Amino acid sequence: MSDQRGIPRRTFLKSAVAIGGSAALSACVDRFGAPDVDRGPEDLSALPDRQHAWDEFLSTDDHGNVVPPRHHLLLLVDYEGDGRPTEGEREQVESAFRGLERAYERSNDGLVFTVGYTPAYFERFDDDLPGGVDLPEPEAMAPFEEPAFDTPDAAVHLASDHGQVVMAAEEALKGNQSTLNGVEMPASLSGVLSEADRRSGFVGAGLPAENDDVAGVPEGEVPEDAPLYMGFKSNFSKSQASEDFVTVDEGPFAGGTTQHVSKIRLHLDQWYDQDSRYHREATMFCPVHAEEGLVEGTGENMGDSSGMEEHGCPAHTEEHAREYGKVGHSQKSARAREDGSPLMIRRDFDATDDDRASLHFLSLQETIGDFVETREAMNGTDVAGESGVGQRTNNGILQYMTVERRGNYLLPPRDLRALPPARPE
Ligand code: HEM
Numbered sequence: 001m002s003d004q005r006g007i008p009r010r011t012f013l014k015s016a017v018a019i020g021g022s023a024a025l026s027a028c029v030d031r032f033g034a035p036d037v038d039r040g041p042e043d044l045s046a047l048p049d050r051q052h053a054w055d056e057f058l059s060t061d062d063h064g065n066v067v068p069p070r071h072h073l074l075l076l077v078d079y080e081g082d083g084r085p086t087e088g089e090r091e092q093v094e095s096a097f098r099g100l101e102r103a104y105e106r107s108n109d110g111l112v113f114t115v116g117y118t119p120a121y122f123e124r125f126d127d128d129l130p131g132g133v134d135l136p137e138p139e140a141m142a143p144f145e146e147p148a149f150d151t152p153d154a155a156v157h158l159a160s161d162h163g164q165v166v167m168a169a170e171e172a173l174k175g176n177q178s179t180l181n182g183v184e185m186p187a188s189l190s191g192v193l194s195e196a197d198r199r200s201g202f203v204g205a206g207l208p209a210e211n212d213d214v215a216g217v218p219e220g221e222v223p224e225d226a227p228l229y230m231g232f233k234s235n236f237s238k239s240q241a242s243e244d245f246v247t248v249d250e251g252p253f254a255g256g257t258t259q260h261v262s263k264i265r266l267h268l269d270q271w272y273d274q275d276s277r278y279h280r281e282a283t284m285f286c287p288v289h290a291e292e293g294l295v296e297g298t299g300e301n302m303g304d305s306s307g308m309e310e311h312g313c314p315a316h317t318e319e320h321a322r323e324y325g326k327v328g329h330s331q332k333s334a335r336a337r338e339d340g341s342p343l344m345i346r347r348d349f350d351a352t353d354d355d356r357a358s359l360h361f362l363s364l365q366e367t368i369g370d371f372v373e374t375r376e377a378m379n380g381t382d383v384a385g386e387s388g389v390g391q392r393t394n395n396g397i398l399q400y401m402t403v404e405r406r407g408n409y410l411l412p413p414r415d416l417r418a419l420p421p422a423r424p425e
Contacts, residue, residue, distance in 0.1 A: 017071050017163040018200045018352055022176050025167045035162045038105040039181055044098060047106070049255040049413045051114040052345075052364055055243055057106040063304040065237045069108050069159035070204040071166045072349045074261065074360060075173070076152035076197040076407075077189065084124050085192075085419035094418035095187035100169055103180035108161045111169055115417050116259045116409030121153040125422035129410070130251045134367035135258060138406040141375045142398075144391055147262070150407030152196040155261065157347075157362065166200075192419075199263065201351035201360050203227055205298075208350055216265065216357035221272035226298050229266055229350050229357055230397065232284050233298045238305035239330070241342050246364045252424040255413030257364045260371045263405040266357040271400050279326070283396055286313035286328035287320045308334040318383055325388030327380055329396030336370075336377040343370035359401070368408050 016024040059067045079085065097115065104110035119137050122129055129135055138149045156173065158166050171177040175190030202211065208229045209222045223231050248256045271280065282290035288311045289295050295302065308314055313331040321327050336343055344365040351358045365371050384391045392398040412420045
């Protein structure tokens, strides 16, 4: 569908979210009207304690996999005051978040969001974070990477199927718009939290192919229906931990979780132009998947499981390295499971920020240690040196990605989400 000026609707909306701001938003509203989205409840007390309780509100596909919202925004923000936040500032920030919750129902169509705080934020308090909360400074996580570290005070993650909802929520948080979906915003973050960085993105069938006109991905190669640039479905429900599993279960931050965010640059020219479909299936999933032709198209045929345990892939990683000269990303990562459950929930999305194909990897886990353990499993350093497997070549998807930035956050429970102290009462 094109608008009256001949710009395809999808092209217009996609760049609008990446650009953001009130001009881009009003251009969208002028051309397409505002989406018809239900408001959230008047009484917010029924909302869950967990900010990250999204799954029960999001749609599921025919196999029961949770379908992530299509448009995402990560707003990295800094606290503007000196020293510690005041009660007045906490009330202002909490009112702004409540405004979002009243304006849009929690759903794909409406809005889901979280706010998390960095180790740098918590440094302003005399007390350390309580025992049981594992929130170290971010660090390099492989011998071959040199990431920069994100040290804003906080990050707000906004997501919706409607780019316009994400954009409007951002404008309302910044104080540039006083009503949201017809609801009066009681407050904004303005004067308390200001933007340090802005990262937008998308995930879902069709979006990567529509956004392939950037560096790092060969034009016309990403399958039309792929939800991510690398061409395969992600987030099978058996490959995700449950929200219970990743939740901090004791102490003042019980009900919270930790979040790791990395900015990963993708290099997919070779992936699509030189490497075969066999290689892509083997290195994304597992050599058995390539040998036995288990993955059709993007992998929708696999239902709710990427078939890791079912085909003995994690347990045979070393053997596969010797036998096939390559190992799979999922295969290696699945070695970090505990009683059959992965240690993290992945809520990542692709991006065209800086006109380069990238992926904002966002994961939730009870402790950052769980992330470290999974990333070590994914590194596959133990199998590098076997047959043709190098530190990065034929070693899952490591050759096609460069981690440029890393950041760690604590997502407090909802009642502590506004500028929490390090040791809440
Ligand atoms: C370019 C970046 C990445 C892409 C395109 C990607 C893609 C995928 C895909 C397609 C799968 C298999 C489908 C599924 O099980 O959901 C998968 C599994 C997985 N990935 Fe990634 N991934 C990326 C980076 C990472 C990173 C940085 C981590 C962090 C450790 C990670 C951890 C995992 C885990 C834990 C699994 C599931 C393993 C299991 O089944 O237990 N991935 N990924």
